[in-house]
């Protein structure tokens with residue numbers, strides 16, 4: 226073994242990445258399609274590898290997402306496809322790769338990074354912590370069919386509606402002060418709208434995207450700006466009830482559909498848990514939204530061994546729905562936090578829970594104000610990546 230190095234994966238190395246992937250995730254999938262998609266990551270220096278001499282032995286890629294936090298959008302590097310060749314595992318290659326990923330997120334200017342962990346240890350060591358979940362609910366199609374909304378015009382949507390979808394989703398997430406949902410690159414949204422197996426419909430103030438999945442219907446996203454539109458769009462999906470008895474839906478636990486459908490959704494609802502990390506603490510804290518009434522003045526001591534630019538004594542001011550993190554003099558009363566505690570706090574984990582796990586210390590008496598400032602609807606994502 227020569228010295229292992231983190232590199233940008235080149236197009237001619239994509240076959241080697243594929244080989245490590247099938248050894249990691251199992252066979253299946255369309256290699257050419259995967260390579261076509263991966264080339265976009267190569268072009269944009271968002272796919273990293275580890276090489277031993279000439280041999281590629283590990284890889285990971287970074288999606289250029291934005292994520293809603295407190296009803297505002299914050300750029301987020303979504304880490305996916307983290308794989309190490311079996312013969313190289315257990316000797317720090319995954320950690321080396323992920324350190325390269327963190328640095329690339331710094332270079333790309335993403336204040337946040339997030340991922341779905343297959344194992345938490347690797348990511349926790351590097352400062353990621355659980356921040357939210359992905360939920361899937363199963364409704365009776367017959368219940369949805371009868372929801373009404375007949376007075377609302379609903380039409381088939383196409384690729385030309387991509388901007389409209391983005392606008393409608395933005396409006397809904399601003400109004401709901403959403404935490405967690407992703408904004409995908411526009412090219413991805415266009416490719417979904419072009420896919421004949423995805424059914425997209427749009428109304429004046431809402432849209433739905435759904436598809437067939439194992440004899441049932443499956444809603445990927447439904448946004449409705451009014452009760453009438455929610456009824457109309459869910460009823461459009463439910464109109465398939467003569468063939469599909471069940472409609473699966475990716476949505477948050479507090480989506481209005483839970484209050485509209487006659488029967489409670491069934492199933493094991495939380496299907497994945499995702500992790501978050503702050504890459505650039507001042508930008509991340511300034512980028513998200515906060516409740517209008519929240520006022521917080523706190524000295525903060527951050528110790529971030531992986532990203533030293535975050536380490537230091539700071540003062541955090543939250544007021545008027547925004548925040549500012551500025552360098553400050555050390556304070557004995559400061560709230561002390563590492564990257565895991567900072568990520569979980571950012572995502573609204575109650576301060577008492579963070580203290581209980583040893584992820585924050587100091588800042589005595591601040592917990593109710595911290596909870597008010599960072600609390601809000603439970604963070605969720607609709608999509609796996």
Ligand SMILES: CC(C)(COP(=O)(O)OP(=O)(O)OC[C@H]1O[C@@H](n2cnc3c(N)ncnc32)[C@H](O)[C@@H]1OP(=O)(O)O)[C@@H](O)C(=O)NCCC(=O)NCCS
Pocket residue numbers: 249250306307308309310313314315316317318319320321341342343344346347350
């Ligand atoms: C998960 C994976 C990327 C780890 O790579 P690696 O090179 O073995 O990781 P490292 O040697 O840097 O290990 C870092 C830490 O994670 C721990 N770790 C690694 N794999 C682990 C596993 N499967 N279960 C529990 N802990 C694990 C290590 O013990 C180490 O912790 P320690 O320093 O406290 O001992 C690799 O096993 C892999 O490719 N697995 C298959 C694909 C996969 O699951 N990818 C992750 C997708 S999110």
